[in-house]
Amino acid sequence: MKIVNLLFSCIFMMMLLTACSLDNKSTKDVVLEIPNKEIYTTLLVQGVDKKGVSSEATLKVITDSNKIQAFIEKVNNMKVVKPPGKEIVKKSKELKKKGNYFFVLSDKETMDNKVYTLNYLKDGNIIFQEPNGKKQKPNGEGQKMIYVSKEKHAELLLEMKELLNITF
Incomplete structure (x- = not known):
């Protein structure tokens, strides 16, 4: 009986370890x-000032289609990971610090139809909205920020600021 219990215990432990090691x-x-x-x-670009406040001084709306497409080309097809929700919340809190930006793509200047949001952090991480194509509701429902760039892209932020003539 002890051998059977030991055998079942070993099998159970092996199953547990195998399940934990599978690609999550x-x-x-x-x-x-x-x-x-x-x-x-x-393309709406929103930054924050030294106090962590967004304002007209840290806002820029771009309607030049060439610049918008160049922006999309630079961030499209990027390798991302889906981190735990706690990490997204932690990174989202960083957005209130100077040097972090919101980039919002829309098919209208009023931003009331199709929108796609990226949050660019000073350290080079980019947080992406789930690409579900859903219309964003006023309360933010339908938009989930769930992917983070696999690698940090600090140099890309500098390229974006130059391309879009962002001085804040």
């Missing part, structure tokens, strides 16, 4: 494609 979907690499990339006509 939340940490698996994904190549993210921005949905509806051909329809965006507006």
Whole structure:
């Protein structure tokens, strides 16, 4: 009987260890494609000042289609991971610090139809919205910020600021 219990215990432990070592979907690499990339006509860029406040002085609306498409080309098809929700919340809190930006693509200047949001952090991480193509509701429902760039892209932020003539 002891041998049977020991055998079952070993089998149970092996199953547990195997299950824990399997590829977890939340940490698996994904190549993210921005949905509806051909329809965006507006790119809103919002930063914050030294006090962590966003204002007209830290806002820029871009309607130049060449600049918008160049922006999309730079961030489209980026390798991302789906981190635990706690990490997204932690990174989202960093957005109130100077040097972090919101980039919002939209098919209208009023931002009331199709939108796609990216949060660019000073350290080079990019947080991406789930590419579900859903219309964002006023309360933020329908938009989930769930992917983070696998690698940090600090140099890309400098390129974006230069391309879009962002001085804040």
